[in-house]
Amino acid sequence: MTNSKEIAQGKIGIFDSGYGGLTVMRSIVDALPQYDYLYLGDNARAPYGNRSFDTVYHYTLECVNWLFDQGCDLVILACNTASAKALRQIQQVDLPKRNDHKRVLGVIRPTTEQLGHMTASGVVGVLGTEGTVRSGSYPIELAKFFPEVVVEQEACPMWVYLVEHNQRKGEGTDYFVKQHVDRIFQRNPRIDTLLLACTHYPLLTETIEKFLPEGVKLVSQGGLVAERLADYLGRHPEMEARLRRAGFRSFNTTDDPQTFEKQASVFFGEPIVASHVEIGQH
Numbered sequence: 001m002t003n004s005k006e007i008a009q010g011k012i013g014i015f016d017s018g019y020g021g022l023t024v025m026r027s028i029v030d031a032l033p034q035y036d037y038l039y040l041g042d043n044a045r046a047p048y049g050n051r052s053f054d055t056v057y058h059y060t061l062e063c064v065n066w067l068f069d070q071g072c073d074l075v076i077l078a079c080n081t082a083s084a085k086a087l088r089q090i091q092q093v094d095l096p097k098r099n100d101h102k103r104v105l106g107v108i109r110p111t112t113e114q115l116g117h118m119t120a121s122g123v124v125g126v127l128g129t130e131g132t133v134r135s136g137s138y139p140i141e142l143a144k145f146f147p148e149v150v151v152e153q154e155a156c157p158m159w160v161y162l163v164e165h166n167q168r169k170g171e172g173t174d175y176f177v178k179q180h181v182d183r184i185f186q187r188n189p190r191i192d193t194l195l196l197a198c199t200h201y202p203l204l205t206e207t208i209e210k211f212l213p214e215g216v217k218l219v220s221q222g223g224l225v226a227e228r229l230a231d232y233l234g235r236h237p238e239m240e241a242r243l244r245r246a247g248f249r250s251f252n253t254t255d256d257p258q259t260f261e262k263q264a265s266v267f268f269g270e271p272i273v274a275s276h277v278e279i280g281q282h
């Protein structure tokens, strides 16, 4: 057993229910390569999208605490479902109890801060999990920055399964992708900006693009989150000063590490080595 005192501090933790957060991590690492990163995918309990508020909160908190124990000072919930359902409670109830410098950030706010600037028609579409859509987080957060922008939402319950099970192309995937893309544009054909509000969905980009009306901009969150993280660190020098700069990367999954390595290497765009970690009950 490693004594927790020997664990190097100053890492940035990146958390997702499974593989999706790797799309965000890719952008963050490209933008800020100097820092140390530790990724955790709770693949054994994914998807989170259809689970209750309480379940998503408890799973997310367990994973955040694990990342803190591994020396992360800052944790990014690279998962919209966890950001929508668990972030507020963690920030308002759990972090104050710790009374230390550790912080947790989500992906919804950095996205909504910029999304309204991208639309010319004033209508944006949001594709997400059931949990994210039902939480209403996007319309609520977007209204704070861009009250004039109209938001149409569509839950795509099958899409995370398709990604987690490496079914990113093919007839079955076309069917499930087309169904939801058609539905959101039938609801409002004026949508000119379509947000992939689930970090798994960029992995379906090629298929989604086949069914998009011409001229519609498809937006992934990775770049937006990376840009806002750089801005956050600029505004929080006390946090930035704690971060180590050894270029350390570690990938961890609650499921089988060999399967994770194979999939994650494709999604992350370079070979990775993963470790299995035991967190909570499956």
Ligand code: DGL
Pocket (backbone or CB within 6 Å): 016, 017, 018, 020, 021, 046, 047, 048, 049, 050, 078, 079, 080, 081, 082, 129, 132, 160, 197, 198, 199, 200
């Ligand atoms: N990547 C997560 C998100 O952004 C997927 C949620 C799930 O596990 O269903 O919402």
